[in-house]
Amino acid sequence: MEMQTTLEEPVSTAVARPRRGRKFIQVFLDRKAILVGSLILLVMVVLAVFAPYIAPYSPYQQDLDHTLAPPSWQHLLGTDLFGRDELSRIIFGTRASLMVGVVSVAIAGGVGIALGLMAGYLGGIIDSLIMRIMDALMAIPPIILALSIGSALGGGLKDVMISLGIALIPIYARLMRGQVLSVREADYVIAGELSGSSNLRNMLVHVLPNCVSPLIVLITLNLGVAILAEAALSFLGLGMAPPGAAWGSMINDGYPYMRTNPLLSFAPGVAVMLVVVAFNLVGDALRDALDPKLRGSV
Amino acid sequence: MTTMLLRRLVQAVIVLFIVTVIVFLIMHLIPGDPAQIMLGSTATQEQIDALRHQMGLDKPLVVQYFLWLGNVLHGNLGTSIFYNQPVTQLLAVRLPITLQLGLYSLVVSLILGIPAGIIAAVKRGTFIDSIVIFLSNAGVAIPVFWLAILGVYVFSLKLGWLPVQGWVSPFENFGEGVRYLVMPVLVLATLPLSSFARQTRSSMLEVIRQDYIRTARAKGLKENVVILRHALRNALIPVITLLGISLAGIIGGAVLVEQVFNIPGMGRLLVQAILGKDYILVQGSVLIIGAIVVLINLATDIAYTYVDPRIKG
Amino acid sequence: MSHLLEVKNLKVQFKLDGRTVKAVDGVSFHVDAGEIVAIVGESGSGKSVTQYSILQLIPAPPGEIVEGEVLFEGTDLLKLDPRSQELRDVRGGKIGIIFQEPMTSLNPVMTVGRQLEESLILHLKLSRSQARERAIELLRRVGIPDAEHRVNYYPHQFSGGMRQRIMIAMAMSCEPKILIADEATTALDVTTQAQLLELLRDIVRSTNTALVLVTHNLGVVARFADRIYVMYAGGIVESGTCKDIFANPRHPYTVGLLRAIPRLDDPKDRKLVPIDGLPPDLSQKPTTCAFMPRCVYRTARCAQEPAPPLTPVGPGHEAACYVLPSAEEFSAAANAATAASETSAALAAPVQQKQTGETILEVRNLKMYFPVTKGLLKRKVSDIKAVDDVSFDIRRGETIGLVGESGCGKTTVARAILRMYDPTDGQIVFRGQDIAKLPKKDLRPLRRHMALVFQDSYSSLDPRLTAANIVGEPLKVNRLVASRAEYDRRIDELFELVGLRPELKHRYPHEFSGGQRQRLGIARALASNPDFIVCDEAISALDVSIQAQIINLLEELQAKLGLTYLFIAHDLSVVRHISDRVVVMYLGRVVEIADWKSLYENPKHPYTQALLAAVPIPDPFVEEQRERIIIQGDIPSVMNKPPGCSFSNRCPLATKECTEQVPPLTHVGDGHSVACIKVS
Ligand SMILES: Nc1ncnc2c1ncn2[C@@H]1O[C@H](COP(=O)(O)OP(=O)(O)O)[C@@H](O)[C@H]1O
Ligand code: SF4
Ligand code: SF4
Numbered sequence A: 001m002e003m004q005t006t007l008e009e010p011v012s013t014a015v016a017r018p019r020r021g022r023k024f025i026q027v028f029l030d031r032k033a034i035l036v037g038s039l040i041l042l043v044m045v046v047l048a049v050f051a052p053y054i055a056p057y058s059p060y061q062q063d064l065d066h067t068l069a070p071p072s073w074q075h076l077l078g079t080d081l082f083g084r085d086e087l088s089r090i091i092f093g094t095r096a097s098l099m100v101g102v103v104s105v106a107i108a109g110g111v112g113i114a115l116g117l118m119a120g121y122l123g124g125i126i127d128s129l130i131m132r133i134m135d136a137l138m139a140i141p142p143i144i145l146a147l148s149i150g151s152a153l154g155g156g157l158k159d160v161m162i163s164l165g166i167a168l169i170p171i172y173a174r175l176m177r178g179q180v181l182s183v184r185e186a187d188y189v190i191a192g193e194l195s196g197s198s199n200l201r202n203m204l205v206h207v208l209p210n211c212v213s214p215l216i217v218l219i220t221l222n223l224g225v226a227i228l229a230e231a232a233l234s235f236l237g238l239g240m241a242p243p244g245a246a247w248g249s250m251i252n253d254g255y256p257y258m259r260t261n262p263l264l265s266f267a268p269g270v271a272v273m274l275v276v277v278a279f280n281l282v283g284d285a286l287r288d289a290l291d292p293k294l295r296g297s298v
Numbered sequence B: 001m002t003t004m005l006l007r008r009l010v011q012a013v014i015v016l017f018i019v020t021v022i023v024f025l026i027m028h029l030i031p032g033d034p035a036q037i038m039l040g041s042t043a044t045q046e047q048i049d050a051l052r053h054q055m056g057l058d059k060p061l062v063v064q065y066f067l068w069l070g071n072v073l074h075g076n077l078g079t080s081i082f083y084n085q086p087v088t089q090l091l092a093v094r095l096p097i098t099l100q101l102g103l104y105s106l107v108v109s110l111i112l113g114i115p116a117g118i119i120a121a122v123k124r125g126t127f128i129d130s131i132v133i134f135l136s137n138a139g140v141a142i143p144v145f146w147l148a149i150l151g152v153y154v155f156s157l158k159l160g161w162l163p164v165q166g167w168v169s170p171f172e173n174f175g176e177g178v179r180y181l182v183m184p185v186l187v188l189a190t191l192p193l194s195s196f197a198r199q200t201r202s203s204m205l206e207v208i209r210q211d212y213i214r215t216a217r218a219k220g221l222k223e224n225v226v227i228l229r230h231a232l233r234n235a236l237i238p239v240i241t242l243l244g245i246s247l248a249g250i251i252g253g254a255v256l257v258e259q260v261f262n263i264p265g266m267g268r269l270l271v272q273a274i275l276g277k278d279y280i281l282v283q284g285s286v287l288i289i290g291a292i293v294v295l296i297n298l299a300t301d302i303a304y305t306y307v308d309p310r311i312k313g
Numbered sequence C: 001m002s003h004l005l006e007v008k009n010l011k012v013q014f015k016l017d018g019r020t021v022k023a024v025d026g027v028s029f030h031v032d033a034g035e036i037v038a039i040v041g042e043s044g045s046g047k048s049v050t051q052y053s054i055l056q057l058i059p060a061p062p063g064e065i066v067e068g069e070v071l072f073e074g075t076d077l078l079k080l081d082p083r084s085q086e087l088r089d090v091r092g093g094k095i096g097i098i099f100q101e102p103m104t105s106l107n108p109v110m111t112v113g114r115q116l117e118e119s120l121i122l123h124l125k126l127s128r129s130q131a132r133e134r135a136i137e138l139l140r141r142v143g144i145p146d147a148e149h150r151v152n153y154y155p156h157q158f159s160g161g162m163r164q165r166i167m168i169a170m171a172m173s174c175e176p177k178i179l180i181a182d183e184a185t186t187a188l189d190v191t192t193q194a195q196l197l198e199l200l201r202d203i204v205r206s207t208n209t210a211l212v213l214v215t216h217n218l219g220v221v222a223r224f225a226d227r228i229y230v231m232y233a234g235g236i237v238e239s240g241t242c243k244d245i246f247a248n249p250r251h252p253y254t255v256g257l258l259r260a261i262p263r264l265d266d267p268k269d270r271k272l273v274p275i276d277g278l279p280p281d282l283s284q285k286p287t288t289c290a291f292m293p294r295c296v297y298r299t300a301r302c303a304q305e306p307a308p309p310l311t312p313v314g315p316g317h318e319a320a321c322y323v324l325p326s327a328e329e330f331s332a333a334a335n336a337a338t339a340a341s342e343t344s345a346a347l348a349a350p351v352q353q354k355q356t357g358e359t360i361l362e363v364r365n366l367k368m369y370f371p372v373t374k375g376l377l378k379r380k381v382s383d384i385k386a387v388d389d390v391s392f393d394i395r396r397g398e399t400i401g402l403v404g405e406s407g408c409g410k411t412t413v414a415r416a417i418l419r420m421y422d423p424t425d426g427q428i429v430f431r432g433q434d435i436a437k438l439p440k441k442d443l444r445p446l447r448r449h450m451a452l453v454f455q456d457s458y459s460s461l462d463p464r465l466t467a468a469n470i471v472g473e474p475l476k477v478n479r480l481v482a483s484r485a486e487y488d489r490r491i492d493e494l495f496e497l498v499g500l501r502p503e504l505k506h507r508y509p510h511e512f513s514g515g516q517r518q519r520l521g522i523a524r525a526l527a528s529n530p531d532f533i534v535c536d537e538a539i540s541a542l543d544v545s546i547q548a549q550i551i552n553l554l555e556e557l558q559a560k561l562g563l564t565y566l567f568i569a570h571d572l573s574v575v576r577h578i579s580d581r582v583v584v585m586y587l588g589r590v591v592e593i594a595d596w597k598s599l600y601e602n603p604k605h606p607y608t609q610a611l612l613a614a615v616p617i618p619d620p621f622v623e624e625q626r627e628r629i630i631i632q633g634d635i636p637s638v639m640n641k642p643p644g645c646s647f648s649n650r651c652p653l654a655t656k657e658c659t660e661q662v663p664p665l666t667h668v669g670d671g672h673s674v675a676c677i678k679v680s
C-alpha cells in the first residue's frame, strides 16, 4: 500500500475506554442515590396502576361507626372524618399525583420546547416576542398563575393539568432557546451545512439530538415540581372533586384534627415528599450521567 | 452600560404590559357572568343587564381591556366584587403584610443559604457537605403547606412555644410580632434557602477549579482569603440570577403559608378572590405581584453589572 | 554544591474513576540561581504537574504527592502543610509562577491593580498607597502603556498579550528567587510571544532570578534556555545544556521531536519524520521504557528490563536509554526512514515539482464587514472590516498558505469563500462560477466540490454520531452512492485513505485520540471527492509529533488525489513546509503574496519581515547568529485601524505618507506582490 508512512496510531487507550452506553450506565449507577430514587418511583407507579388490588379498602368506602380511628391493624394509618381508610386513600392518591405530573409536564414540555426551538432558530422579532411573553408568564408566581387559570377553567383535575402545564411552559422555552443558540453555532453543525445538508436535516440530525440531554434532566426534575404544585393546588381546593383522593386535599382535610389525628395530615405529605425526592434524585443523577465532561473524553 | 439599562427598562415595561394582557385574558376566560355571580341567583335579567352595562361588560373585550388599562394607569384598580371596596384600599392593608413575610424570608434564606453552600463546597465530600446536600435536597421536595402544618404540630401544639396561627404586626408589638413571625418566615424560607445553598455550592465548586483561584493560591494568600475574596464574588453571580425567580416562588409560597397560619395578607385575599371569582380583585392583585417581580428582576440586572464588570461596556 | 532548588524523585498521581494516573513518576531536577532552565515535552507529559507540585498547588483530591523531596533554601517544601505560613511565604514571595492561560488566570471581577497590590501587601508588607505606586511602576516595567489609568482596569479590558504581561508583573512583584513560567507564551501570537520572552529574559537577568521555562516549543527553548530537561510520560528522559541537547541529542525521543518539527531554515523537500503512535496511557504505564512502543531503536533488552535510569553520557548530559544511539546511528536511521518512504518516492517527486493547473478559485476584492450597532434600537453605526479588499487566486493542485496573527481575518476569508457568510462585496469565482452572491440553495450542489477541515477536531465531530455516520454524511446528503454496499465500501476506503482501521468506524468521536479525530475530519472532507479543501488551523491543536503525522498525510493525499489546499495557520514554519505560495494578512488586508521561496528568503513587507524574525528556530547555534528586530506594540483591533497603511503605527519604516493612503497590493515581479509604499 502506498500509505505506509502514515502508520496508524495504536488504539490501546481507546479500547480501554468503555463504550458510550456502558459509560453512561456506569456513571449513572455509581451514584447510589439513583437506585433509591428509581426504586421509589417504581413502587409508586406499581401502586398507581394496581391500586384497586393493593389497597386494603376502597378509597370511598365510608364507615361512619369508625370515624377518625387511630392506627390499628385494620386501618394501618387510621381513618378520616368519614371513616375512610387513610392508607387506601393515599394509595389511590398516587394516581392523581403521577397523572397530573406527567400530563402537565408533557404539555409544558411540548409547547415550551416548540416555542424555544422557534425563538432560537428564527431569532429576530419572533424571538423577542416569544421570550417577552415567557418573561411575563414567569413574572406571575407559578402557583398563582396555575390557581387563576385552573379556577377560571372550572377547577377539575383536567383543568389543574392544563393550568400547571401552562405555568411551566416558560422554563422549557428558555432552556430550549439557549440550547438551540449554542448548538446551532457548534462546529459540527457548520460541518453538516458544509456537507450540503438541508436546514431541516441539520436540525433533525445535529441540532435536536444534541439539545436533548438537559431537557431530559429538566423534565425529570419538573415532574417533582409539578407534583408539588398539584398538592398545593389541591390543598387550596382545586383539582379532584371531593370524594376523590388527592394528597394535597387530604392534608387540608386532616388539618382540623391535628391534635387528635396528626397522621391524617402527615402521611399524605410524606407521600408527596417521597415522590418529589425520587424525581430529584433521578434527575440529578441523570444530569451527571449525561454531562459530556463526565463521559470519559480524556 | 446606560444603553443596556435603558434596554432592560424598556423590556421590563413591555413585559409588564404583557402581564396585564395575560391577567386580563385569564379573568375573562371565566365561564359564567360576573354580574350574575355578584347579584346571586335571585336577580332578574334587568338587574343583571343594568349591572353589566354599569361594569362595561357589554362592550367588546378589546375595549374593556383598554378601559381597564386606562384606569390602572390612573391608579384605579377597580372595586372588588366581593368586598365592594376599592382594590387599592384592600391591598394597602394586606400587601405590606405579605411583603414583610417575603422580605424576611428572603433575608433569612440568603444569610443561611449562601454560607451553607460555601461551607459545603469548601468541605466537599465531608460529613458537613453531606448534611447540607441532604437538607437542601429535602428542602426543595417538602410541600410548604405541609411543613407549616408540621411546624404548628410540633412547636405550637406539642411544645407550646409559638402561637398556632394569626398575625401581630412587629411594628406595633415587637415581641409578640416576632413570635407570630418566626414560623411563617422559616417555613417560607425553606425552599429559597435550599436553592440558594445548592446553587452556591455548585457554583463555588465550579469557581474553585478556575485558573484564577490557582493564581490566588500561588500568590501565597490564606485559604480563607482565597475563598472569600476571590472565589465568592465570582460564585455569587449565578446566585443573583436566582434571586428574581426565588422571589416569585416566595410570593407563591406566601399564598399557602398565609392560608395555614391564617395571616391576613394578600395571599389569603388572593386565594379567596380566585376561588370566589372576584375577577376585579384578582386582576388587580396579580398585576401588582407581577409588577413587583418585574421590578426585582430589573434590580437584579442592575446588581449584576456591579458584581460582574464584564457586563459593562 | 547545593542548588537553589532541588527536586528529588518526585511522584505525583491522580485518582480518577478508580484509575490511578501516574502523572509524575520519579522526576529529579535542579535549578541554580540566575539560570534559565527549560522543561520540554508534549502535553500530558507531566511538566505542569511537576511545577505545581513544588508549591503544592495541584488539586488534592484527586491529586496526591506520593513521594519525593523539594529542597528549597534548605527546607523540604513538601513537608510543609499547604496552609502553613512557611509555604505561603514561599508561594508568590520566593517562587513566582505564571500560568498558561492568560484569559483565565486573572480574577475577572477584580481590577488588575488590586490583584497586584494584594501580593505586595502580603509579602513586602507595603501600605495600600505604597502598593498602588509600586503596582503602577510594575505595570510600566512590563510595558503596559498608560499604567496610571490602566491599573484600575479589569482583566477583560486587556488583550491576551497584555494580560500575560500583567501576570509577569504579578509573579515578579515580590522579587522571587525563582520564576516558573508554565507555557507562558504558548497561547499568544508569534510577535507577542517574542516580545514577552525577551521581556522575561531581561527581567530575570537583571534581577538574577532563576527562570524555569516550561514549554513544548523547542524553538523557544533553543533561544532562551541554559539547560534543558526533556520529559516524556511523567519522567525525564534527557537533560543537558541547551547546546548539547540540540547538537548531540542521545535519547531517541529527543531526536524524534527534533525530526518531527518543520524549521524555518529547513530545506524545502525535507520530509518530516513523525514519531508514530501515541504516548502511553499514564494509568497503565508499563514498567519497561515508556517510549518503547514508539521507539525505532528498541532492542530485546528494552522489552525485558525495567525502565532505564538516567545515565551520564557526557559532562552535565544525561539520558535514560539502554541503547543510547550515536549521532551516526541517528542519521543512518533517518536515511533509512527516507529510503523507506522512497517507496512512496513516486509520491514525493510530484510534491517537489508540483504541476499546477488552471485557476480553480479566484477571490476578487473580497470584503466582509460586520455591522457595529449602538443604542436602544441597535442602529448600525459603523462596520468591523474583518476582510477588506482581499484578492488572490489558487491554481489546481497547489497549496496556498494563509498566515497572519490572530484576528487578522484568516478564518473570515475562509468562511466567506465557503459561503458560511454572505460576503459584503467582491467576487469568489469557483470552478468558473461566481459564488459570492449565489443563494444558499444553489450553493448546495457545489458544496461537494469544496470542504473544510476544522481546527478543533473535537467540536467539529457530532458527539452523537458514530465515526462512520460522520464520515458518510456528505455521501448521503449528496446521494453519491447508489447502494448500502457501496456506501459501506466507500466508508472503509476513506478510513484506509486517512490511515484509520475501518473496524473503528462504529465508535464515537470521544473514543478517538486527537490525532485520530483529525484524521476523521479529513476523511469527512474527502468523502465527496472535492477538488478544494480549506484547512483552518487544522494541525494547530495537535502535539508536534502528531502534527508531523497529519502534515505528511495531507501532503500524501494531495499527491495522490490532486487536491488543492488553502492552508491557514499561524505557525510560519509549518506553512513554509507545506505551501507553494503564501499570502500574508494583517488587519483584514493582504500585505504580501509570493511563492514560498521569495516570501521566506526575501520578504519585502516590513510586517512579513517582523513576523519571520519573531519565529524562533529550534537550534541554539542558528539563534545565536540571528539578529532580530522585534516590533513593538500590540496589534490594534480591527475596529481602530490606523489610517492609511494599517501597519503604520508599528512599522519601523513608517513616515507621514504612510498614514495618508492605503498602499495598494502592487506586483513587484515574479508573482511577488507587496502592499507597501516603500517597496517597489
Ligand atoms: N487536576 C487533574 N486531575 C486529573 N488528572 C490530572 C490533573 N492534572 C493533570 N492530570 C494528569 O496528569 C498528567 C500530566 O499532566 P500535565 O502535567 O498537565 O502535563 P503537561 O503540563 O506536560 O502538559 C496528564 O495525564 C493529566 O491528565
Ligand atoms: S531504552 Fe530502548 S526503547 Fe527506550 S528509548 Fe532507549 S532504545 Fe528506545
Ligand atoms: S506603507 Fe509605510 S507603514 Fe506601511 S508597511 Fe510600508 S513603510 Fe511601513
Ligand SMILES: [Mg+2]
Pocket: C044, C047, C048, C049, C182, C183
Ligand atoms: Mg501544561
